[in-house]
Amino acid sequence: MQFEIERIIRTALEEDIGLGDVTTEVTVAAQSVARADLVAKDDFVLAGLDVAAQVFKLLDAEIRFEKIFEDGTAVRKGDVIAWLKGKSAVLLRGERVALNLLQRMSGIASLTARYVAEVAGTSATIVDTRKTVPGLRALDKYAVRMGGGRNHRIGLFDGVLIKENHIAAAGGISAAILRAREHLPHTLKIEIETRSLVEVEEALNAGADIIMLDNMTLYDMSQAVELIGGRALVEASGGVNLERVREIAETGVDIISVGELTHSVKAADISMLFR
Numbered sequence: 001m002q003f004e005i006e007r008i009i010r011t012a013l014e015e016d017i018g019l020g021d022v023t024t025e026v027t028v029a030a031q032s033v034a035r036a037d038l039v040a041k042d043d044f045v046l047a048g049l050d051v052a053a054q055v056f057k058l059l060d061a062e063i064r065f066e067k068i069f070e071d072g073t074a075v076r077k078g079d080v081i082a083w084l085k086g087k088s089a090v091l092l093r094g095e096r097v098a099l100n101l102l103q104r105m106s107g108i109a110s111l112t113a114r115y116v117a118e119v120a121g122t123s124a125t126i127v128d129t130r131k132t133v134p135g136l137r138a139l140d141k142y143a144v145r146m147g148g149g150r151n152h153r154i155g156l157f158d159g160v161l162i163k164e165n166h167i168a169a170a171g172g173i174s175a176a177i178l179r180a181r182e183h184l185p186h187t188l189k190i191e192i193e194t195r196s197l198v199e200v201e202e203a204l205n206a207g208a209d210i211i212m213l214d215n216m217t218l219y220d221m222s223q224a225v226e227l228i229g230g231r232a233l234v235e236a237s238g239g240v241n242l243e244r245v246r247e248i249a250e251t252g253v254d255i256i257s258v259g260e261l262t263h264s265v266k267a268a269d270i271s272m273l274f275r
Helices: 002-017 022-027 049-059 088-118 137-146 164-170 173-183 197-205 218-228 245-249
Strands: 033-040 064-067 080-087 125-127 160-162 190-194 210-214 233-237 255-257 270-274
Touching (some): 002 049, 002 088, 002 137, 022 088, 033 088, 049 064, 049 080, 049 088, 088 137, 088 245, 160 164, 164 173, 164 190, 173 190, 173 197, 190 197, 197 218, 210 218, 218 233, 245 255
Parallel strands (some): 125 255, 210 233, 233 255
Antiparallel strands (some): 033 080, 033 270
16 A cells, blocks of 8 residues: 555656756745645545655655644644645645645545435445546545545455446356356455346346445335345445435445545645745
8 A cells, every 4th residue: 555655646746846846946945944734724524644744755754744633534624734844845846746635535535424424324334436536546545434434346356346248248147147156266255236126136046245236216226125135235336426325325225336436526625834
């Protein structure tokens, strides 16, 4: 994880700084030292402070970065969430990259927390998807956890999820599950996507461990949960939003996957202000 985070930060710094920070070089004295505060400009759940700190540490190991709050904390507008001190030029070079990552991660954590609150008291767990910004998945997934959600598979390599195109290519639900079972070790579960109660029944009879209900009506989801009867985990997916997530949870599904958590999140509003 740490190696992946450093790779993301170095790529972002290279993209932003390139051959140098021209504005800072011509306006700020090399010996200038400053202190800056990271200030919340709205209410949100914090995620990514250690990532922001690492941005500055990679530029200059002597930068002092002090956290006032921890990731996963709900902060309020006007809160100083951290402060840092060091060479002014370094603070300026790292500002945008640090804020871009911190703001996005906090936005993801905040939206996740809203979804988690909506399903409180039900048996449903909110999870993310692979609909992340390319290259930022490790950070996006971490931010979901800071908001109280859980992670679905990280990538194609760590979980079996048979979707409609796999089913079509394999020759059907039963054929796909049978072929997967022949090749998989006992340590991996099989999840399969279904779009109707008929497909749910076929998946169940074929021995699926997890059955995804894709874009089903609330009534059909309730019927599917009853049909499955605890013999497999049930995941609801597709068309999930804050307005209907509670109703989905109340059908009795175990898992609700939400692409919105990471694919179209609104960044939290955070500023870095020199004292």
